[in-house]
Amino acid sequence: MNRKKLGVLGGMGPAATSLFFEKVIENTEASKDQEHIDMVILNHATIPDRTRAILENHKEPFLEAVQKDFKIFELAEVDHISIPCNTSHYFYDEMQAMTSIPIINMIEETVKFIREKFGQTAKVGILATDGTVNTGIYQDECHKYNMKALVPNVQNQEKIMQTIYDFKANKPVDVRGFEQIIEKMIHQEKCDCVILGCTELSCIEIAAHLRPYAVDAMQVLVNESIILSGKEIKKEEVVPNFE
Known part of the structure; x- marks a missing residue:
């Protein structure tokens, strides 16, 4: 499979985005730097709260914010987008309609x-x-x-x-x-x-x-991100790995 570039829409929250990045590295079969996945990570920490957007039925600020991020990913020519935030996937269809880049459905x-x-x-x-x-x-x-x-x-x-x-x-x-x-x-x-x-x-x-x-769910997203980026999973874990 050809190597592909991964876009990561993060910041929801920043620590989770950092963990996602670490898990992709840890779980990718690679023996040198050049065998890891090229990633474009946007740590958009100021994105409006997703839960509040849903419960208060005020989604526009959130969608307007991520739409700008998708334009950055398009300029960067990423092949897939991962969003390590479960709640944001309530807007999955609307987000996918904003970009031609496939968003992995967590x-x-x-x-x-x-x-x-x-x-x-x-x-x-x-x-x-x-x-x-x-x-x-x-x-x-x-x-x-x-x-x-x-x-x-x-x-x-x-x-x-x-x-x-x-x-x-x-x-x-x-x-x-x-x-x-x-x-x-x-x-x-x-x-x-x-x-x-x-x-x-x-x-x-x-x-x-x-x-x-x-x-x-994050580990599932990590695994799918690795596979769709044309790499092999070193160890397939879907439970928290703290060892």
Whole structure:
């Protein structure tokens, strides 16, 4: 396969973008600098909050911001665009309509992976922002494959949002509280797996015994980005890799 250039629309948030970049490097089969993937990374940290844009039905500022980024990618002649932000994919169709460059669909690829790994009757827990959960983008994608989707109760969803925004603000994160939500969904709610459906959640180190059940949407995006860029995956991981 011919080598291709990858565009990364980042900044949502910056730490998640940094982790995405690191994961692409770590997971690309390469023995020298020249065998790695050429990337154009836009760390557009000032993009309006995605969850707020959805919940307040005020999408125009967000779409206007990313449209300018797509023009930069077109000038840079990238072949594919990765957006390491789950919530932004609510606007996937509108974003794709802005550019002829294929945008990798993080939501679709994650659910396809789950179907292949856990089967078409899998019950899937969704751990994500209020914006992602309320729009139902993961639930709808699961239902396309006849899989069941479960979202946390109100109290646990509030804890997840607190976890996400604490991480963004560089405040102490209640990792154990987050792990307890995963444990409840796996052991009490009988989910086969849970989706880490926010890139901030991908940055949090969780206990080893929970990793086999946690499908990291960011890692799925990393894998697909590598493949579409004409390279081979060194090690295919879809759970957080902190070893």
